[in-house]
Amino acid sequence: MNRALLCGAIEGLVSQYGYHFHLNDEAYYPTVISRYPAAFMSQPEFESIEGRQHGRISYKVTLRLARQGAKLAPAERNELLGRMEQELIEIFVALSKAECVAVVNELTISPSAQPIDNHGAVSLEAKANVTTIF
Numbered sequence: 001m002n003r004a005l006l007c008g009a010i011e012g013l014v015s016q017y018g019y020h021f022h023l024n025d026e027a028y029y030p031t032v033i034s035r036y037p038a039a040f041m042s043q044p045e046f047e048s049i050e051g052r053q054h055g056r057i058s059y060k061v062t063l064r065l066a067r068q069g070a071k072l073a074p075a076e077r078n079e080l081l082g083r084m085e086q087e088l089i090e091i092f093v094a095l096s097k098a099e100c101v102a103v104v105n106e107l108t109i110s111p112s113a114q115p116i117d118n119h120g121a122v123s124l125e126a127k128a129n130v131t132t133i134f
């Protein structure tokens with residue numbers, strides 16, 4: 001239940017920024033993106049649980065944002081990366097305020113190490129520990 005609420009909350013937030021949301025296993029990352037801008041989230045990794053009937057479940061969340069950038073000059077790519085970084089920060093701040101979320105910790109954002117396509121897409125990867133309430 002918490003996993004579904006967490007994924008739904010993230011999907012709603014990224015769609016507000018115009019991203020097409022994809023939730024899938026890491027192995028499918030480059031193959032599922034058919035249009036940009038795109039957001040790809042790997043299945044959340046269960047980290048820990050506290051409590052039995054009421055408590056908290058912690059997940060490790062990885063979210064990637066991607067935009068088309070093949071024809072951008074280096075300065076324009078850097079500007080786009082800065083805008084996408086700000087969007088990721090705003091998404092995780094808003095996620096921390098979601099009804100099912102207690103806290104978002106250890107947010108890191110970096111350029112994606114894995115290429116998305118052969119067309120020069122610009123992408124950033126965010127990782128965070130998200131604690132949900134049940």
